[in-house]
Amino acid sequence: MPNLEEVLIAAGEPVLPLYTCGREDCARACRAFEIEVVDDQWVCSACLHRDRRAAEPAPVLTMDDVRAERTARLRICDWTQLEDVPDDVKLPAQPYRQALRDFPETLETEHPDLLDDDVVVVDDICALPWPELD
Numbered sequence: 001m002p003n004l005e006e007v008l009i010a011a012g013e014p015v016l017p018l019y020t021c022g023r024e025d026c027a028r029a030c031r032a033f034e035i036e037v038v039d040d041q042w043v044c045s046a047c048l049h050r051d052r053r054a055a056e057p058a059p060v061l062t063m064d065d066v067r068a069e070r071t072a073r074l075r076i077c078d079w080t081q082l083e084d085v086p087d088d089v090k091l092p093a094q095p096y097r098q099a100l101r102d103f104p105e106t107l108e109t110e111h112p113d114l115l116d117d118d119v120v121v122v123d124d125i126c127a128l129p130w131p132e133l134d
Ligand SMILES: [Zn+2]
Pocket: 021, 022, 023, 026, 027, 028, 043, 044, 045, 046, 047
């Protein structure tokens, strides 16, 4: 069965936002496909997504995640070490890349406060004191 929006489109009627998200802090104007009824209230897809995220337990970050992030950060700048890259790009990247390789150990030796055994005590892995390229 077509929804209201499909009926309007078929009739050549303008498709305007038809529903208002019932959450007071949102009140977003939505089209039919962007909204659902939850507990007798219109709730937009963005609010529903936020609800689902809030209901999930916070991810537990471990040293494995740190090593994976370290490897990803190294990969992003692998190109700086290619043969045809000039030294003024290649050389400054080297201490940064070494600091990245050392980072899991640096974290354990210099920031033990950020670790609880193998678990990293930050919500976001990017909040760790990662080395930065000068
Ligand atoms: Zn909303």
